[in-house]
Amino acid sequence: MALVLSALLTLTAGIGIFLVACQMMSANLESASSNKLKTLFSKASKNNLIGVGIGTVGTAAIQSSGAITVMTIGLVNAGIITLTQAATIIYGANVGTTVTAQIVALGMFGGTSTLTMAVIFSSLAGVGAFISLFAKRDIWKKMGGILTGFGMLFVGLEMMSGSMADFAAMDSVKLFLASIQNPILVVLIGVLLTAIIQSSSVMTSIALAMVVSGLISIDQGIFLTMGSNIGSCVVALVAGLTSGQNAKRTALIHLIFNVTGVVVFLCVEGIIWALTDATYGSIITWMFPRAPQTQLAMFHTFFNVLTVAMFLPLTPLVVKIVCKIIPDSTDPVDPNAPHLYFIDPNMLKTPPVALQQTKAEIVNMADIAMENFNRSLQIISTMDFSEEEEFHHQEEELNYLNVEIVDFVVHLDETRQLSRKDHVYLSTTFRSVRDLERIGDYAENIVEYAVSLRDTNQNFSAAALSEISNLRDYINNLYVKVKKAYTEEDTEALDQANAIEEEIDDLTKQMEDNHIERLAQGICTPDVGAQYLSLTSNAERVADHLINVAKTIRTYKEL
Numbered sequence: 422m423a424l425v426l427s428a429l430l431t432l433t434a435g436i437g438i439f440l441v442a443c444q445m446m447s448a449n450l451e452s453a454s455s456n457k458l459k460t461l462f463s464k465a466s467k468n469n470l471i472g473v474g475i476g477t478v479g480t481a482a483i484q485s486s487g488a489i490t491v492m493t494i495g496l497v498n499a500g501i502i503t504l505t506q507a508a509t510i511i512y513g514a515n516v517g518t519t520v521t522a523q524i525v526a527l528g529m530f531g532g533t534s535t536l537t538m539a540v541i542f543s544s545l546a547g548v549g550a551f552i553s554l555f556a557k558r559d560i561w562k563k564m565g566g567i568l569t570g571f572g573m574l575f576v577g578l579e580m581m582s583g584s585m586a587d588f589a590a591m592d593s594v595k596l597f598l599a600s601i602q603n604p605i606l607v608v609l610i611g612v613l614l615t616a617i618i619q620s621s622s623v624m625t626s627i628a629l630a631m632v633v634s635g636l637i638s639i640d641q642g643i644f645l646t647m648g649s650n651i652g653s654c655v656v657a658l659v660a661g662l663t664s665g666q667n668a669k670r671t672a673l674i675h676l677i678f679n680v681t682g683v684v685v686f687l688c689v690e691g692i693i694w695a696l697t698d699a700t701y702g703s704i705i706t707w708m709f710p711r712a713p714q715t716q717l718a719m720f721h722t723f724f725n726v727l728t729v730a731m732f733l734p735l736t737p738l739v740v741k742i743v744c745k746i747i748p749d750s751t752d753p754v755d756p757n758a759p760h761l762y763f764i765d766p767n768m769l770k771t772p773p774v775a776l777q778q779t780k781a782e783i784v785n786m787a788d789i790a791m792e793n794f795n796r797s798l799q800i801i802s803t804m805d806f807s808e809e810e811e812f813h814h815q816e817e818e819l820n821y822l823n824v825e826i827v828d829f830v831v832h833l834d835e836t837r838q839l840s841r842k843d844h845v846y847l848s849t850t851f852r853s854v855r856d857l858e859r860i861g862d863y864a865e866n867i868v869e870y871a872v873s874l875r876d877t878n879q880n881f882s883a884a885a886l887s888e889i890s891n892l893r894d895y896i897n898n899l900y901v902k903v904k905k906a907y908t909e910e911d912t913e914a915l916d917q918a919n920a921i922e923e924e925i926d927d928l929t930k931q932m933e934d935n936h937i938e939r940l941a942q943g944i945c946t947p948d949v950g951a952q953y954l955s956l957t958s959n960a961e962r963v964a965d966h967l968i969n970v971a972k973t974i975r976t977y978k979e980l
Contacts, residue, residue: 425591427587428584428587428588429584431580431581431583431584431587432580432581432584432585434577434580435577435578435579435580435581435582435583435584436577436581436618436623436627437577438573438576438577438580439573439574439577439578439581439623439626440577440618440620440623441573441577442570442571442572442573442574442576442577443485443521443570443574443620443622443623444570445566445569445570445573446566446567446570446571446574449563449564449566449567449570449838469505469509469733469736470509470733471509472505472506472508472509472510472512472513473509473510473512473513473516473729473733474513475509475510475513476489476493476509476510476511476512476513476514476515476516476517477513477514477516477517478513478517479510479513479514479517479771480513480514480516480517480518480520481517481520483771486514486515486517486518486621486622486653487619487620487653487656487657487770488770488771489510489511489514489517489771490511490514490656490657490660490675491656491657491660491767491770491771492767492768492770492771492774492775493507493510493511493514493671494507494657494660494661494668494671494672494765494767495660495668495764495765495766495767495768495769495770495775496765496768496774496778497667497668497670497671498665498667498668498765498767499761499762499763499764499765499768499778500667500762501763501778504667504670504671504674504740504743504744505736505737505740507667507671507674508671508674508678508736508739508740509733509736511657511671511674511675511678512678512728512729512732512733513729515650515678515679515725515728515729516722516725516726516729518621518622518653518725519718519721519722519725519726521622521625521626522622522625522626522629522646522717522718522721522722523718523722524574525574525575525578525625525626525629525714525718526629526714526715526717526718528542528574528575528578529578529582529629529630529633529714540575540579542571542572542574542575543572543573543575543576543579544572545568545569545571545572546568546569546571546572546573546575546576547572548568548572549564549565549566549567549568549569549570549571549572550565550569551565552564552565552568553565553566553569559840559841560840563840578626578630581626581627581630582630582633582634585630585631585633585634585636586634588634588636598636598637598641599638601641602641604640604644604687604690605687607641607644607645607648608644608645608647608648608651608683608687609648610645610648611624611628611644611645611646611647611648611649611651611652612648612649612651612652613648613652614627614645614648614649614652615648615649615651615652615653615655616652616655619655619656620653621649621650621652621653624645624646624648624649624652625645625646625649625717625721627645628642628645628646628649628717629642629714629717629718631645632713632714632716632717633713633714638702639702639705639706639713639716639717640700640701640702642702642713642717643701643702643705643717643720646717646720646721646724647682647683647686647687647724648683650679650682650683650724650725651676651679651680651683653679654672654675654676654679657671657672657675657676658672658675658676660672660767660770661673666747666749668767669747670740670743670744670746670747673743673746673747674739674740674743677739677742677743678728678732678739679728681728681732682724682725682728682731682732685728685731686701686724686728701720702716705717705719705720757814759817759818759820759821759822760821761782761822761825761826761829762781762782762785763778763779763781763782763785764778764779764782764826764829766829766832769829769832769833769836771838772833772836772838772839772843773838773839773843775829775833776833776839776843776846776847779826779829779830779833779847779850780846780907780908782822782826782829783826783850783853783854783857784904784907784908786819786822786823786826786854786857787857787900787903787904787907787970789815789818789819789822789861790819790857790858790860790861790864791860791897791900792815793812793815793816793819793860793861793864794860794861794863794864794867794896794963795893795897796808796811796812796815796864797812797864797865797867797868797871798867798889798893798960800812800867800868800871801867801868801870801871801874801881801889801956802881802886802889802890804871804874804875804880806871806875809868812864812868815861816861816864816865819857819858819861820858820861822854822858823854823855823857823858826850826854827850827851827854830847830850830851830854833847834847834848842977845976845977846973846976846977848976849973849976849977852969852973853969853970853973856966856967856969856970857966857970859962859966860963860966860967863959863960863962863963863966864963866955866959867956867959867960870952870955870956873952874949874952877948879946879948879949880949881945881949881952881953882939882944882945882949884935884939884944885936885939885945885953888932888935889956891928892925892928892929892932892957892960893960895921895924895925895928895964896925896960896963896964896967898921899918899921899922899925899964899967899968900967902914902915902917902918902921902971903918903967903968903970903971906918906971906974907970907971907973907974910974910978911974912974912975912978914971915971915972915974915975918967918968918971919968922964922965922967922968925960925961925964926961926964929957929958929960929961932953932957933954933957936950936953936954936957
């Protein structure tokens with residue numbers, strides 16, 4: 422009894438260390454490769470093979486198919502990618518997750534010798550810890566974290582393997598496991614254990630340790646691995662349930678992909694066994710003799726690659742099926758209701774991509790703010806109020822984005838997978854969003870001035886309208902430079918924006934002087950003049966808020 426308890430506790434400790442190691446390695450890998458991940462997911466296209474490649478490389482890079490899948494659900498929910506693109510990325514994520522099994526299998530070589538690969542790899546935990554402790558540069562600290570996580574991976578693996586060896590020494594345990602030969606039952610056990618652990622990588626690693634220790638056969642290990650693929654869908658299903666229709670469909674595609682793959686492989690093995698008396702275990706053993714760890718790892722890779730090859734040409738059909746199963750909602754949806762365009766809470770699983778989408782959302786907010794500013798000038802210049810309803814809708818959108826973006830950034834900034842530069846950038850977004858919201862407020866003021874002129878049946882003089890048109894051109898030119906500086910971290914564009922902003926200051930001062938002269942000549946009335954002066958002041962402040970947004974790049978550009 423004491424031996425069983427000791428083995429169970431050692432197994433639990435090993436799983437815990439393995440999970441922490443995966444999380445540590447994933448977090449530091451994401452942070453160190455954040456720019457590459459941003460670039461990678463910006464290349465999602467209509468080419469299905471590119472989608473598979475993105476999912477494979479992304480998962481291999483951060484060692485988490487769950488994170489990639491949930492992030493993909495977020496992208497679909499935000500409308501950034503199509504359902505077909507999401508499906509191909511998920512296919513790739515299933516291939517990418519096999520990298521962990523290959524790494525673990527490599528670490529199991531060394532036989533009974535004292536100096537095994539696992540011991541060598543485990544020592545990297547200490548090397549990485551020293552690097553993280555003494556390194557001054559952020560990138561070296563991240564590299565140290567990666568090595569520490571990688572080393573701890575094998576510390577956990579060694580503990581799991583040790584517990585399996587203890588179990589293998591117990592005849593009662595071996596007899597019990599040997600009695601579980603029904604493939605479907607073993608698959609279901611794999612599904613259940615993976616759903617509990619929430620990591621197919623850990624389940625596959627446990628199966629590897631059990632096979633190597635002789636606790637289970639290679640066939641049982643194969644069926645456990647198949648089950649782990651289905652169990653890995655739990656995280657995606659939970660994420661999909663709390664999101665929109667396409668997000669739910671994406672989660673369902675993930676489930677259909679894995680379940681169908683398992684069913685097809687089980688049926689094929691049944692046919693092979695009936696015809697030749699062979700099993701996947703005997704075939705893979707013949708291909709990779711005397712290396713049970715490689716046998717299971719390679720089957721895991723073959724299984725996922727072949728399932729992808731089977732599903733890829735069927736993707737349009739799969740998309741149609743899930744759209745039939747989960748039809749578009751019949752509930753009335755207000756198309757004009759405020760909403761986010763580029764970010765979704767599910768993206769928080771992959772912070773580097775979430776950061777890229779946050780910047781896109783802020784730029785989109787800037788576009789809306791400037792569109793409304795130009796609309797306000799059009800209204801007051803022409804006294805045409807046909808777009809007043811659209812103006813107020815856009816103002817409501819700006820207020821909504823102001824709240825939602827800030828809330829998203831607060832949660833994103835709490836994650837550890839971002840570089841120091843990324844965290845500094847996030848700290849600047851609070852002011853940037855506020856600046857853009859203020860632009861919307863000044864545009865609203867200008868529309869109110871237009872309403873006042875309409876109510877008193879007055880308007881601006883031809884000279885004043887010409888000056889307003891000239892000012893609008895300057896501010897729009899300023900926005901072009903500000904947008905370039907902000908999106909590309911272009912200091913040259915920032916310098917050009919600063920120069921234009923100074924010209925706008927001079928221009929608005931000149932406009933005030935011109936107004937006073939017109940007032941003295943009786944061309945303008947005091948009431949109209951008051952509206953005109955307020956307009957020029959508001960426009961000048963719009964320019965100030967725009968330049969504030971551009972100036973934030975100096976805070977983080979050189980980090």
